[in-house]
Amino acid sequence: MNSLPSHRLLTIGALSKLTGASVRSIRHYDAHGLLASVRASNGYRMFADKAIAQVRQIQRMIATGFTIDDIRSFPDCMLLIEGARSCDQISDVQRKRLDAIEREIAELERRRARLLKTLSEGTVPPVE
Template sequence: MSECWLSIGDLARETGASVRSIRHYDGHGLLTSSRASNGYRVFPATEAIVQVRQIQRLIAAGFSLAEIRSFPDCMLLIEGAMSCPETSEIQRKRLASIERQIADLERRRVRLRQMLAEGAAPPLD
């Protein structure tokens, strides 16, 4: 049985990603593409749909394309994969980073509320 291929536009429609995003992912080596006889990019349908959806999920969780590129197939080729042993540590580090950012934003919010309530800037922590 031969592989079904999708044009970049079809892949965009199937995944909800923009054509520009798909080109960007492909340019970073995150997708497998070939060139059709007309010179246009084509993508293996089943694999590419899963990969684009996974890339979108990982970006939404705060990972960079460089980090995603380092992830093994257990994260990129299985739709809905949440974690695998090879990625658990980087996911924990990303969570810790996000939690530090949230704590920093909370401190800033408290300080700004104090400034507004008192009409003056409180001393720095």
């Protein structure tokens, strides 16, 4: 994006402080097209005010288990409004992510049981 609205522009450091996201994370989101930035005459990235809500929303989605690629596929309304409700278009992605998380939990529970057995018996049980 070549130009941003004439609203207040934020440096990456200011955006980091306002959102709690690291500068590195913000650069990563920008590099993957989740944020729009322009370069100031000094070469610094500058972000429009709306980037505050966008970064917070991206953080929420990542904390829910979505990947950057998942988030990139979401409709813009999911990024532009902090706390936006899920759109019908992403329910399949949400179900798939939930299934993946449930598989990970099941695997961790199996590992936990093996480790508990190892601790109680003093030997490593055979793989089942």
